[in-house]
Amino acid sequence: MTLVGEGRQPQHGGTETVKDPLVELYDEAAAELEKEQSSLIITDESQDKIPEAPTSQLEKGPAKGFACLAPPQEESTQNPNQYIIDKLKELRSIYESKQGDTDTFKVFNLNKVIGDLSRVKHKITTRAQALKLQGSGAKTADKIMEIIATGELQRIQAEDTEEYRVCKLFAGIYDVGAKRAHQWYGMGLRTLEDVEKHKEEIRLTRNQSIGLKYYNDLQERIPRAEASAIFDKIRETAMTLDGNATVYIMGSYRRGEQTCGDIDLLLTRDPTDGITHAGMLHKLLDRLHEQGILTDDLVIPPDNRALEQKYMGVGRLPPDGKMRRIDILAIPYDQKGAALIYFTGDDLFNRSIRLLARKKGYSLNQRGLYGGVGRDTKGKKLSEGTIIASKTEKEIFDVLGVPWREPHERRRK
DNA sequence: CAGTAG
DNA sequence: GGGCCTTACTG
DNA sequence: GCCC
Numbered sequence: 194m195t196l197v198g199e200g201r202q203p204q205h206g207g208t209e210t211v212k213d214p215l216v217e218l219y220d221e222a223a224a225e226l227e228k229e230q231s232s233l234i235i236t237d238e239s240q241d242k243i244p245e246a247p248t249s250q251l252e253k254g255p256a257k258g259f260a261c262l263a264p265p266q267e268e269s270t271q272n273p274n275q276y277i278i279d280k281l282k283e284l285r286s287i288y289e290s291k292q293g294d295t296d297t298f299k300v301f302n303l304n305k306v307i308g309d310l311s312r313v314k315h316k317i318t319t320r321a322q323a324l325k326l327q328g329s330g331a332k333t334a335d336k337i338m339e340i341i342a343t344g345e346l347q348r349i350q351a352e353d354t355e356e357y358r359v360c361k362l363f364a365g366i367y368d369v370g371a372k373r374a375h376q377w378y379g380m381g382l383r384t385l386e387d388v389e390k391h392k393e394e395i396r397l398t399r400n401q402s403i404g405l406k407y408y409n410d411l412q413e414r415i416p417r418a419e420a421s422a423i424f425d426k427i428r429e430t431a432m433t434l435d436g437n438a439t440v441y442i443m444g445s446y447r448r449g450e451q452t453c454g455d456i457d458l459l460l461t462r463d464p465t466d467g468i469t470h471a472g473m474l475h476k477l478l479d480r481l482h483e484q485g486i487l488t489d490d491l492v493i494p495p496d497n498r499a500l501e502q503k504y505m506g507v508g509r510l511p512p513d514g515k516m517r518r519i520d521i522l523a524i525p526y527d528q529k530g531a532a533l534i535y536f537t538g539d540d541l542f543n544r545s546i547r548l549l550a551r552k553k554g555y556s557l558n559q560r561g562l563y564g565g566v567g568r569d570t571k572g573k574k575l576s577e578g579t580i581i582a583s584k585t586e587k588e589i590f591d592v593l594g595v596p597w598r599e600p601h602e603r604r605r606k
Numbered sequence: 607c608a609g610t611a612g
Numbered sequence: 613g614g615g616c617c618t619t620a621c622t623g
Numbered sequence: 624g625c626c627c
Contacts, residue, residue: 258626288624295624298616302624329622330625370610398623400610444612457612492611492621501617503620505611520612540612540617558618559612572615 215323258327260308260545261595264459265602273316280340280349281307287352290360292371302328304541309606328332357382365412366489367404367518403489403507410516411507414452421446423456423486423510423517429461434453434473438462439526443536449601455518457536461526474523478504485511487519503558528560530585535559542603550593555581562589 272278285303288296305328311315317323318341321520323334340346356378362385363374377395377408382388385408388397404411420442428440441447444457460477462470475497481487487508493500502523509516524532535543535558550557556566556574567576582588590597 299624301616305625328625332624368610372609373619396623400622453612497623503612505621535618536612538612543612544617551617556618574618598607 197362199570232275243255258305259549260305260327260541260605261549261598261603262545263309263312263327272311274310274313276344277337277340278307278310278318280346281310281336283349284336284346284550286361287357288347290357290371290374291362292375296371302333304328304605306333308541311605333428355383363388366401366408367411368398369404400491401448403491407489407516411518413515414454415456415515415517417446417451417453419510419514419517420453420456423514424458425485426486426510427477427481427519427521430484430486431473431477433469434476434480435462435468437466437468438470438473439529441533443533444520444538445604447600448604449538450604455520458519458521459529459532459536460523461529461532464525469500469526470523471500474502474504474521477521478506481508485509488516494523499523500527502510516543520587522559524559528583530587530589531557531561531583532559533586534589537600537603539604541605546593546595549595553593555593557589557593562592 203364265551281303285300285307288299288303306326309327309329313326315322317326317337320334320338323329323337324331326333326337329337336346336348355518356375359373359378359382361375363369363377363382364371366385366388377388380391380395382391384396385405388395388405392402424440424442424446431438431440439461441459442457443459444455445453446456460474462468474494478487478490478493487506489507490504491501491507492505494504496502498525504521504523506519506521507516508519522532522536534546547557550562551572554564554566556578557562561580563578564581565576566574566578568574582592587597
């Protein structure tokens with residue numbers, strides 16, 4: 194069996210070398226690397242010999258600005274631009290709560306700037322420096338200069354209205370986004386109590402009701418230790434169903450963050466003995482409900498014998514832990530690498546590496562890296578193409594020419 | 607299909 | 613001017 | 624909001 198999330202403890206030795214809390218994750222990555230190198234020789238030159246992309250190749254290589262190609266972030270050193278980052282995050286929050294299509298991309302863009310800003314080591318003091326940041330153009334540079342000069346951003350004060358605050362509150366409910374939030378605001382609702390009181394009129398859905406019921410708990414971040422404890426329980430239960438099961442914990446936990454937004458688990462099984470994990474997730478979910486770990490289902494996989502299934506629900510550390518979002522993804526064993534990339538994120542890294550794949554004539558999704566993908570002139574996918582890599586993350590990175598990035602190096606902060 | 611989510 | 617990740621579920 |  195394979196486990197991620199436990200293993201040797203960090204050694205608390207020297208002072209400045211407080212051991213990375215991710216030690217346990219390196220084991221897995223290293224193991225994956227070893228397996229990789231035994232089956233496939235990788236040299237520096239091998240990048241020139243990666244499978245030729247069957248469709249349109251980039252003529253001059255990928256443009257810069259791919260987060261997945263950027264050097265890893267500095268680890269926990271005081272960021273000299275933190276005060277700028279904080280203001281840009283406030284602005285991002287405002288854009289997030291808006292409904293327009295362009296606002297979505299403003300958020301996307303700000304994420305790039307924030308990501309680069311948290312990577313940069315020097316203090317930004319001039320407009321020229323601000324302009325150099327990835328995703329930063331004239332307007333963003335102006336905003337950064339305003340923050341540097343005044344410590345404030347007028348745009349934020351102007352947009353910090355009651356509507357913004359109420360919609361932000363509403364959008365904290367699971368399955369409520371900007372559209373519904375504004376819709377409810379337009380109907381006169383202002384508080385969560387209003388939402389509860391008018392649930393019939395606004396046709397609150399089943400999942401929204403769950404989100405509302407656990408609003409406060411679900412708003413909170415999950416301490417790493419608790420995520421680990423929940424993972425242990427679920428893994429143990431899975432192992433009682435099949436001792437050859439493989440359970441990983443992914444998402445922000447695998448990226449090494451001290452708190453997690455939710456708990457993302459991956460379930461699979463090595464089929465070389467002729468047995469797969471078909472039907473296992475379904476049984477696992479039943480057990481977890483019996484154990485009081487899972488309390489509410491948000492999305493249940495329709496076909497309980499399929500090898501690929503995604504479960505989304507709510508649960509806790511029994512008997513009385515806080516309610517947490519729990520996702521379990523079951524996948525075919527040979528798609529483990531692609532699934533790990535997908536479920537480990539972060540989202541910016543995923544979007545970046547997927548865009549890179551597309552620009553190189555491939556397509557990357559949670560199942561694998563595909564070549565020979567048919568696309569229309571707008572880049573919309575017409576045919577699936579053929580699978581090129583999916584077993585390990587490294588294999589996929591190599592084909593794309595992405596330098597290896599440990600999970601904890603795939604975050605923007 | 608729109609909206610939401612990962 | 614048009615793309616900015618990709619796939620899946622819900623109602 | 625940025626980039627091609």
